[in-house]
Amino acid sequence: MKIVIFAPHPDDELIAAGGSILKWNKKGYDVYIVYITDGKTAYTKERERGRLIESEKTKISEEELAIIRSKEIDEVISFLGLPLENIYKLNIPSHFIKDFINQAIKRIKSIIKNTDLIVLPSNNNWHEDHQDTYDIVVSAAQKLQLHDVNFYGYAVYGENKAPKDKLIEIQVEKYSKKIHQAFKLYESQLCITHVLDYLHQVKSRKTELFGVYKLIDLGKYYNF
Numbered sequence: 001m002k003i004v005i006f007a008p009h010p011d012d013e014l015i016a017a018g019g020s021i022l023k024w025n026k027k028g029y030d031v032y033i034v035y036i037t038d039g040k041t042a043y044t045k046e047r048e049r050g051r052l053i054e055s056e057k058t059k060i061s062e063e064e065l066a067i068i069r070s071k072e073i074d075e076v077i078s079f080l081g082l083p084l085e086n087i088y089k090l091n092i093p094s095h096f097i098k099d100f101i102n103q104a105i106k107r108i109k110s111i112i113k114n115t116d117l118i119v120l121p122s123n124n125n126w127h128e129d130h131q132d133t134y135d136i137v138v139s140a141a142q143k144l145q146l147h148d149v150n151f152y153g154y155a156v157y158g159e160n161k162a163p164k165d166k167l168i169e170i171q172v173e174k175y176s177k178k179i180h181q182a183f184k185l186y187e188s189q190l191c192i193t194h195v196l197d198y199l200h201q202v203k204s205r206k207t208e209l210f211g212v213y214k215l216i217d218l219g220k221y222y223n224f
């Protein structure tokens, strides 16, 4: 069983599917994670939104932040016990996915062929990187005609409005402590107020929720 999880930014994989990742890995499934952006604009954007807790550590350039975030991914992945070879960093600049669509789709196509399950952001996101990630992953899957593949849509920025018969709830209580510890390794993000909210949430999380679809369902649901 090959599972590919798409994270628009480093940390989305934990927020959306951290416990599920550990569960699937324990079952012996091949779990891959694709980080779409380098997340380098986080401080710039969050500063504008008034959600950044300033300190000496936040007085760095976007390029410096990109390097730190990339290192944090490696630490998190090692902590989770996944092989580093199962990680793809596309390093597209945040908020500029649209400028790299063709090369991103090409890369994603090579990663998702022979996949059984794709985990991706839901449709109808208010965060453009999450929406663009949804769009390019679906586009790559369409080009490959992955009709038998299941898509698990998660809603980080937006609502999960999947109907009951399309909802999958994965029990993750057993893993929440470890995910909380892993999340703290994304140290550069712990000065952003809404990230701290997520950190708090994952600590006591009992379930992770996904809308489950196939390509044939495309356009029929709010989230897909």
Ligand SMILES: [Zn+2]
Pocket: 008, 009, 012, 130, 156
């Ligand atoms: Zn994100």
